[in-house]
Amino acid sequence: MSKSKVLAATIVSALIGLFFLFCLGWAIIDHYGKRTSDMETIEESPIKNDLPDDFTVVALGDSLTRGTGDETGKGYVGLVVEELESEYNKKPLIHNLGINGQVSKELAQQVKQPEVKRQIQAADVILVTIGGNDLFQKGQTLLDYDSEATSDLRRNYLENLHGIFKDINNVNGTATILLLGLYNPFIELDEDFDTNRIVRDWNNETAEVVALYKNAIFVPTFDIFQLSVNEYLYSDKFHPNQKGYRLIADRVAPLIKWEDEDR
Structure with a gap:
């Protein structure tokens, strides 16, 4: 080559x-x-801003917590959650532990249950409705009014309320607790005696108990039902209807602050 x-x-x-x-x-x-x-x-x-952060609402109490009278089944608790979703574009976790007909003595026992304590411990906000069944007893207390008997009912209720708040604070000392006051569904009975005064006195002493506990807020409802109570009551003339629950939710929701550093 x-x-x-x-x-x-x-x-x-x-x-x-x-x-x-x-x-x-x-x-x-x-x-x-x-x-x-x-x-x-x-x-x-980055994590998307519209993803839900951990934010838990626990609802305790009686039939108002369950939403009895609201045909949609939401009640004030469901409406509050909807308002939070709309405001923060995030969906909170909700545990509704309300029991129809529950009185304060029963709630005091409920908050001692291990599973309930676990849910309370994880809560950021705790919503409570209690006392209506203690006082009204399906209307019999006011129909057969006895001032001494009513005083006994109130004293037992306030003692139970102290126990409820102590147990909640022992399990969770940082959650905001919102306790709703009573409205008067029996205003028409005022021709015989001052039912408004009885309910107001009950609310005033309840508010004094709530004021003793940190992170606790008393939320009045008496005034929003007073002038047009029948317009906001269900057919049983005791529980709120959907309009009534909306009024309650509109008062409760702005009191709940969803801490979010990204906002």
Whole structure:
């Protein structure tokens, strides 16, 4: 083979080698470059703002907590949760532990139950309706009014209320507790005696108990029902209807602050 042919073959081989090395290098860069880019995307992608943070609402109490009288089944608790979702664009967790007909003595026992204590411990907000069944007893207390008997009912109720708040604070000392006051569904009985005074006195002493506990708020409802009570009552003339629950929810929801550093 002549020298010129050998030289040509050497040059061709060298070019092929260089082209191979170039292709290999490009493939390596392309492969690892994509892996790095993908990893950077994963590491730098922020959590979407519309994803729910942990925020738990626990609702305790009687038939008002259950929403009896609201044909949609939401009650004030469901409406409050809806308002929170609308305001914060996030869905809170809700545990509704209300029991129809529950009185304060029964609630005092309920908050001692291990599973209930676990849910209270995880709560950011605790909503409570209690006392209506203690006082009204399906209307009999006011129909057969006895001031001494009513005083006994109130004294037992306030003692139970102290126990309820102490047990809640022992389990969770940071959650906001919102206790709803009573409205008077029996205003029409005022021709015989002052039912408004009885309910107001009950609410005033309840508010004094609530004021003794940190992070606790008494939420009045008496005034929003007083002037047009029948417009906001269900057909049983005792529980709120959907309009009544809406009034309660509109008062409760603004008191709940969803702490969110991103807002």
